[in-house]
Amino acid sequence: DQQVKQNSPSLSVQEGRISILNCDYTNSMFDYFLWYKKYPAEGPTFLISISSIKDKNEDGRFTVFLNKSAKHLSLHIVPSQPGDSAVYFCAASEAGFQKLVFGTGTRLLVSP
Amino acid sequence: DTAVSQTPKYLVTQMGNDKSIKCEQNLGHDTMYWYKQDSKKFLKIMFSYNNKELIINETVPNRFSPKSPDKAHLNLHINSLELGDSAVYFCASSQDHSNQPQHFGDGTRLSIL
Numbered sequence: 001d002q003q004v005k006q007n008s009p010s011l012s013v014q015e016g017r018i019s020i021l022n023c024d025y026t027n028s029m030f031d032y033f034l035w036y037k038k039y040p041a042e043g044p045t046f047l048i049s050i051s052s053i054k055d056k057n058e059d060g061r062f063t064v065f066l067n068k069s070a071k072h073l074s075l076h077i078v079p080s081q082p083g084d085s086a087v088y089f090c091a092a093s094e095a096g097f098q099k100l101v102f103g104t105g106t107r108l109l110v111s112p
Numbered sequence: 113d114t115a116v117s118q119t120p121k122y123l124v125t126q127m128g129n130d131k132s133i134k135c136e137q138n139l140g141h142d143t144m145y146w147y148k149q150d151s152k153k154f155l156k157i158m159f160s161y162n163n164k165e166l167i168i169n170e171t172v173p174n175r176f177s178p179k180s181p182d183k184a185h186l187n188l189h190i191n192s193l194e195l196g197d198s199a200v201y202f203c204a205s206s207q208d209h210s211n212q213p214q215h216f217g218d219g220t221r222l223s224i225l
Binding site: 032 | 116143145152153154155160168202204206210211212213214215217218
C-alpha cells in the first residue's frame with residue numbers, strides 16, 4: 001500500500017534548465033509535505049517543505065507546489081546545476097504526527 | 113561537525129547474532145527516529161522517541177529494541193539477526209514531534225551472512 005508515489009524513477013536535465021520532480025499521494029489526511037535530496041552513502045538531506053494551508057513555497061532555486069485537490073506536489077529546481085544530481089524523495093505526514101511516509105525516489109541527473 | 117551521527121557505518125555479521133547501532137544528535141532536538149531502507153529503496157519508519165519516551169512503534173518485530181538513555185541518543189539493538197534484516201538503517205532527529213523537518217544521519221549498512 002504505497003501512500004506516496006514518485007512514478008518517474010529517473011529524470012535527465014541539462015544544466016541551466018528547469019527540473020520538475022513529481023509526487024502523488026493517496027492519503028487525504030496528509031497535511032505536511034517535504035522534499036529530501038540524497039547522495040550515495042549519505043543520509044537524506046532536507047530541502048524544502050510545505051504545509052497544506054499553502055500551495056507554494058520557495059527557497060532560492062527550489063520551489064514546491066501543492067495541489068491538494070489532485071493530491072499532487074512537485075519540486076521545481078531552476079536553474080538546475082550538476083551538483084543537483086542526486087535521488088530526490090518526497091515525504092508526507094498527517095497533522096501533528098511525525099511519521100513520515102516516503103516515496104521511492106527519483107534519480108535526477110543534471111548534465112553540463 | 114556532524115549533526116546526527118551513527119556508528120558503525122557498516123556492519124557485517126552472521127545470522128543469529130545480536131548487534132547494536134548507536135545514534136547521537138547534537139542539534140538539541142527532542143525527538144529521534146529510526147528508519148529502515150530495504151533493498152527496494154523503500155524508507156520506512158520503525159520507531160520514534162520524544163524526550164526518551166516511545167511515541168511511534170511501527171509493527172516492528174520485538175527482536176528490535178530501541179533504547180534512549182537521554183534525548184540526544186537513540187540506540188537500536190537487534191537480537192537473533194535474520195537474513196531479512198539486511199538493509200540500511202537511518203537515524204533522524206527533529207525539533208519536536210510536531211510538523212518539523214527531520215535531519216538524518218548517514219546510515220548504517222547491515223549485511224547478514
